[in-house]
Amino acid sequence: MLRTYWHHADHLAVIPSDLNPEAPSIPVWHDLINPTPEEDRSVEHQLGISIPTREEMEDIELSARLYQESGAEFMTMTALTGLDGDEPVKTPVTFILKGSSLVTVRYAEPKPFDIFVSRAQRASGVPCANGEMLMTGLIEALIDRLADALERLGNEIDGISREVFRSKVSNVTKKTRDLHSIIERIGQKADFLTATRESLVSISRLVAYHAALESPERKPTKEIRQRIKLLQRDAVSLGDHANFLSGKINFLLDATLGLINLEQNQIIKIFSVAAVVFLPPTLVASIYGMNFDFMPELKWYVGYPFAIVLMVLSAVMPYLYFKRRGWL
Numbered sequence: 001m002l003r004t005y006w007h008h009a010d011h012l013a014v015i016p017s018d019l020n021p022e023a024p025s026i027p028v029w030h031d032l033i034n035p036t037p038e039e040d041r042s043v044e045h046q047l048g049i050s051i052p053t054r055e056e057m058e059d060i061e062l063s064a065r066l067y068q069e070s071g072a073e074f075m076t077m078t079a080l081t082g083l084d085g086d087e088p089v090k091t092p093v094t095f096i097l098k099g100s101s102l103v104t105v106r107y108a109e110p111k112p113f114d115i116f117v118s119r120a121q122r123a124s125g126v127p128c129a130n131g132e133m134l135m136t137g138l139i140e141a142l143i144d145r146l147a148d149a150l151e152r153l154g155n156e157i158d159g160i161s162r163e164v165f166r167s168k169v170s171n172v173t174k175k176t177r178d179l180h181s182i183i184e185r186i187g188q189k190a191d192f193l194t195a196t197r198e199s200l201v202s203i204s205r206l207v208a209y210h211a212a213l214e215s216p217e218r219k220p221t222k223e224i225r226q227r228i229k230l231l232q233r234d235a236v237s238l239g240d241h242a243n244f245l246s247g248k249i250n251f252l253l254d255a256t257l258g259l260i261n262l263e264q265n266q267i268i269k270i271f272s273v274a275a276v277v278f279l280p281p282t283l284v285a286s287i288y289g290m291n292f293d294f295m296p297e298l299k300w301y302v303g304y305p306f307a308i309v310l311m312v313l314s315a316v317m318p319y320l321y322f323k324r325r326g327w328l
Contacts, residue, residue, distance in 0.1 A: 002039040003031040005117075005128075012120040012128050029134050030103045031113075047072070047098045054107055057092035065202075066209040072098035075210060077202040079110045079142060080195055083149040086188050088195045095135050095206070102131030104138070112141035135210075136227045139203060143234050146196055150241055153196070157189060157248055164256055179260050186256065190249050197242045204235040273322060280314030 004027045005012045012029070030043050032051070040051045049072045056064060057076050065076040075095045080088040089108070096103035106113075116138055120128045128134050160182060211228045288297065288307050297303040 001033040002035060002042070003029075003033070005029040005031070007129050011122070012117065014121075026099075026101060028101060028128065028131055030101065032103065032105045033109065034107050035105065043103055047096075047101060047103065049096060049098055049103070051096075051103070051105060052076070052094055054092070057094050057105065062205070066205065068213075070098075072096055073210065073213065075206045077139075077142075077206045078199045079106070079108070080146070080149075080199050081108045081110050083111070083145060086192060088149075088192060090195055090198065095138075097131050097135065100130040100132075102134045110142065110145070112145045113138065115145075116141040132224055133227075136224065136231060139207065139231055140227070140234075142199075143203065143231065143238065146199060147234075147238055149192075149196060150238060150245065153189060153192060154241075154245055157245060157252065160185060160189070161248075161252055164252060164259065179256050179263075182256055183253065186249060186253050190246075190253075193242060193245055193249065197239065197246070200235055200239045200242060204232065204239065207231045207235060273319075276322075277315050277318050280318065281311035284311045284314055 003014070005014055007013070007028045030047075032039060032043065035043075035051070043049075044051055049070050052074065059065065065074075067074050073096065075097075076092050077095075078090050079093045081091055082088045091106065091108040091110070093110070094103075094105040096105070104113075120134075120137070128137065163178070163182060207228060211225075211232065284307060288295075297306070300306070
């Protein structure tokens with residue numbers, strides 16, 4: 001799908017120049033979504049560039065993602081779709097700046113693109129006069145979306161933290177089962193955070209590359225330079241926040257594993273104490289269960305109650321000793 005936009009009356013418009021004499025002849029934005037070969041060739045012929053394929057966009061080498069060719073800047077970043085769920089999907093998005101025109105190539109529809117387009121079409125003041133302003137506006141929308149996702153993720157991590165440290169479940173088996181499910185949720189949040197950090201890193205590299213690029217054809221205005229600096233600052237601050245959340249997730253994972261070990265150790269401790277408590281009575285019973293001809297207690301009138309009392313005392317004494325030492 002190819003969507004073409006013009007800058008008209010201080011907002012984006014899809015009215016072609018041949019239908020509106022006031023519209024400029026050159027579109028400011030070609031948005032290629034799952035493009036067909038014919039759509040790729042159409043944009044290539046109009047701007048004199050070569051559109052990268054999906055395989056080339058997915059290449060992780062920096063030289064394959066950020067480069068200049070045919071007088072145009074090619075910049076690829078990793079965007080995320082499905083941020084409202086627990087499993088975001090990574091997808092490459094390529095920005096191509098040629099003169100005053102912008103070309104975006106994508107094989108998914110991240111929500112920030114639709115939000116930015118709707119704002120730019122209905123409201124004045126949204127930066128869309130040229131391709132560079134459009135790109136900064138789109139990246140800003142992507143960063144805002146990632147910021148919202150990190151805020152929601154932080155709240156969910158706080159909720160997991162309360163479940164871990166303020167659990168009121170007394171049943172050991174149920175508590176251990178709950179902790180196991182919490183580990184699975186922590187793993188999901190860690191995967192979510194990893195994808196978010198990867199997207200932020202790609203945005204930081206893209207913005208830094210564009211800011212450092214010097215070209216006689218490109219003369220950014222003061223507003224553009226300020227917006228680029230703001231994008232860099234936002235990406236760095238969100239990256240720091242993502243690192244903080246990553247440390248919190250690792251702490252929660254270690255704490256949850258530690259609590260599971262404590263619960264398991266408590267169970268083993270109970271069995272160990274029970275074995276020690278019943279060891280002396282077992283010894284007494286074993287002694288009086290031996291089949292020797294000469295055992296005076298066998299003919300003793302109080303021998304049986306004496307053995308019973310001895311076994312009870314030998315069980316109670318270790319229990320009281322453990323209790324006094326605080327081992328129970």
